[in-house]
Amino acid sequence: MKYRLWPRGLYVLGTLAGLGYLLWPLGSAQFAIHYDQQEAARTRAFLAERQPLPQASRPPNIVILMADDLGFSDISLHGNKQVHTPHIDALAAQGVNCRQAYATAPVCAPSRAGFITGRYQHRFGFENQMQQRYLRNRLEYYGYRLFVNSYPWHIRKMDAVPRQQDIRRQGLPPTEITLGELFQKYGYRTAITGKWHLGSAPYQQPHHRGFDYHYGFYSSHTLYAPEGTAGIIDTHNPRDWTDQHIWAGQRQGDHAIVRNGQQVQETDYLTSCITREAIAFMRQQQHAPFLLYVPFSTPHTPFQVPADLYERFAHISDPVKRTYYAMITSLDEAVGAIHGEIVNLGLEEHTLIFFLSDNGGAAYTFATDNAPLKGGKITPFEGGLRVPFMAKWKDVLPAQLEYPSMVSAMDVFVTACAAAGIPLPPGREYDGVNLLPYWLGERQEAPHAALFWKAGADRIVIKDGWKLLFKEHSDEQSLLYYLKEDPYEQRSLTQAFPQRVQALRQLHFQWSADFPAPLWPPLVQFEFRQGGQRFLFDI
Template sequence: MFLRVIVTFLLAFSVNANMLQAQQKPNIVVILADDLGYNDISTYGNKLVPTPHIDSLAMSGVKMLNGYCTSPICSPSRAAILTGRYQQRFGFEFQEKDAPIGKLSLLQEKKFYKRAHKEGDIIDLSRDSVVVPNGLPKDEITLAQVLKKNGYRTAAIGKWNLGVADYQLPDAKGFDYFYGFYAAAGLYALEKDSTIVDQHIDDILDKPTWFRRKYSALVRNGKPVDETEYLTTKFGEEAVAFIEQNKNDPFFLYVPFNAPHTPFQAPKDIVAKFANIAEPQKQVYYAMITALDNAVGKIINKLKETGLDKNTLIIFTSDNGGATYTTATDNEPLKGGKMCEFDGGIKVPYIMSYAEKIPAGTTYQSPVSTLDIFSTAVAAAGIASPVDKVYDGVNLLPFVTGEKSNVPHDILYWRNGYSKAIRKGDYKLYINERDKVEYLYDLSKDPGEHNDLSATLPDKVTDLKTELNRWEATLGKPLWKSRFHFRLKVRDRYYMFPT
């Protein structure tokens, strides 16, 4: 009897010790908004849309005042986040072209691929190996793959938008669990749902999504699913369920929301809170941000309920700036928005919370990049990055804690075909080769990019051009051509941007 008690005690001790050892590795939660502008949430100055849950992350951690993404459009930006590398290094320079897969038959898939093949996009049409060079290359390593190899449970919940070939899908890129859709956009609810407000935008980018008249093809681990719940809410609930199911093991939870990307749909009860706003598109847009904040709140509350908030690194950011062409946001005082390399298109809200590791309620001034998410996460997990890749991000933890006093990045770069930019210190050079314009700004004095200094500081222009050329020489060629050239009005004039 005594021996049995001792054995039972030792087994229990062993189980508890294993659980404790597992939880010594921090959980990693990356929450990604879609087209959320720098000033679209209240902690960054929005006075019309309360976002208390997202704000709470800033109150418990650090808010970056100069956080940048790597591209002013969704798909390339997300590629850089998951790989920790400038997406141009591996040819992911332009938006990944949607493939309408999911519930489609093989015949429909073949018709789509054959049509794309005529446009030079598809290089293999075999059923077993549909090679679509639109998306992550086979040899690119994601954060999920690195963490999974080191004992983490992994999940992606939301919008994928990184390719639809077998080797590009979430399960092939390190995720144990995926719930969401593969495309760039889709409805949040069935059109004309009596509980939902639908707001169409008179824009070429909005019309194709409504034409589908249904959700983008939703899947759970590759199998089609039907859904009736408002999608932003559903994504939050799926994230909560994953936390509950994996609370005894270290996990990496990537939640790439599609909110508040078009199409504009939001629950009526939330839209009603913005009845004082005159413009209907803004009412729905603000309600979508509120729904996003509510979903983030569910994730935060679940971490607190399980006690995991004490050992979880949480990062919240957006894939690019607000889409000004919807007229629902303007990114002011920043210039421009989604599609362009002015700061309105590439400067994003960026928050990190890590209990007892990052001082609560702090701000960080130096420029940082979403490239840094990969390096910060693997460093927090005590893992080395793969040695056969060039990584462009850095571990931000010693910078935001004050352990390091220098800056994470001396220079940040952007290139989207003929539209390019470089920031070195406080100076930023923007080049649009198609429009034949070059602008130099001193962001320390002119964050709104109003005053072009290129004529008065030609040596600075030359210096930044040299740095930009040096970086471009290290890049690969785009693996596919841009989809189209988007004509975007930025303040007083129109510019062309490839997507």
């Protein structure tokens, strides 16, 4: 009898072992987030030591307008025929238009971390996109793989993931100094109206990171108005796998609208609310120097727009594209309202204005394709990394200057500090460059000898017009482009220039040699196909 039970017992044990393997929780202390407490204490002490304004005369106001997922080709100045953006274009006409400007990542949060610190985000472990959750167990992974068509997003197979308490700590480390913190130290009044996306733990929230005033939300997205609001068009997008997740957040948790940490209820269109709050702050602070950071959520999903703007694009039959271009119009009008208020307040000569986007357009929504650039958001091709970037400072910067050299979003930090006469904090390396002498013709060389990107196994470097994309531990799918002759990345020259490939690889490894490990792992891989080729990029 016992011999007949033996195979059955093995079967039961095997079944239990298999279930245990599938259901075993993946949360691991391997991804526990620990900060250098001594360095954090030194940072707090440095910021607590307030300094008088560095100049006898009033330093300039700094206004930074940031779009969300606005591609380089999404404005009329850069050739878009579907939408007219006169107010954004006017900033370039009255100032500087940087034709080869790059974000530090092709996705929101890491890009913003580099921008707001003036440093490559890899220096402090903010390499990957922040995540709200990871796989709980292997059963979820196989469920997604076998039963969910999530193309072009693929959940990564992982044997360990961050625990919930560590997920909540993802964000900007307390060892870093934000633009707001530095300007606050030197007596500026500071505000942010819009999207934060750099962490929602108490010590990461904007009113604890150098901003006297914050209005907006903490997450990657929120509703522009409560779903079903009269006068607002809600356009769901079944072709975008992320769309259901985007709408599901509603205005709950980190998607809630908050004012200095307290939730507020809004029914007006969010872009208008962000603009309203920005204008109110400028009016209140017009007699003292201020730093105003306005990170719009437009035109990031969900696709919602006022009906009157939607009607302007009745000639576009695709409701997704129609809503998208109407949203860009709302962004352009918001830029015009803020710019116009600066003029009306008599602050035009005393205000340095920046306009840029956090990354390229989200081609996976099918609302845009970033043409003629290749790729889009998430991808390290030009369509994902190259962004609109303009600056205006009346009677200081030249008007109608088309600046051709590479610049980075990190340059905003260093340029703003230089304009205000604020010294960079000692003891830390800054990767941004003061662009003022380049724009004023005082320096003729390129501001950056090279620019670098890294996320997971994906590595990218641009130097002397040559751009290399490669995998960290593989020679497969290495791509080499000469952007001066091939700006749309159509012809890879990897086989023709193997020595240049190796030189650029080594340059990238030298750049990243001393960086810490990422504070949290990527969750998904994004699939991009073109010309019979298939690429997977970590996010």
